[in-house]
Ligand SMILES: CSC[C@@H](O)[C@@H](O)C(=O)COP(=O)(O)O
């Protein structure tokens with residue numbers, strides 16, 4: 479497989495995610511959009527902090543099938559959903575940090591509201607800490623097709639921007655390219671950390 483600059487950046491992002499402790503024990507999955515209706519997705523069950531370019535599998539965005547017969551992520555259906563919903567999305571990063579896992583359980587509503595933080599401006603298009611950023615929050619489901627259908631239905635009536643949380647599971651976020659997806663991931667994780675500590679201290 480040709481190692482494009484985006485694939486090289488994705489592999490580097492996976493190593494960084496591993497170093498942050500956001501992909502413990504094979505958790506997490508990562509992908510980029512490729513040519514001709516394909517995406518390149520991490521192979522299921524690997525340690526995502528030590529992936530190489532050879533650990534990424536071509537998957538058809540329309541069908542979710544891997545022509546090679548290799549086994550892409552168990553959460554392939556969420557990556558392909560994002561590429562179908564958002565033509566501008568070029569990279570998707572899914573992580574299992576402690577903060578996203580716990581906060582998504584503490585918050586019982588259908589979105590985590592972030593407001594009052596300068597770091598909201600790490601999210602493309604955000605201009606002020608005075609604005610409110612809603613990160614959609616869905617109940618987790620082992621049936622990925624059912625989960626993807628719920629997320630798709632939500633996105634038909636409400637804005638779905640930057641990423642979404644899965645309750646007790648983690649964060650899936652995206653960007654135009656690996657660089658933007660990585661900035662969104664780092665910004666959101668920083669904001670989750672702040673929000674977690676604010677909720678603990680303000681009780
Ligand atoms: C540690 S198991 C976690 C998995 O069920 C899943 O949530 C995950 O993120 C990784 O699955 P994978 O199939 O390796 O992409």
Ligand SMILES: [Zn+2]
Nearest residue numbers: 505506572648
């Ligand atoms: Zn996961």
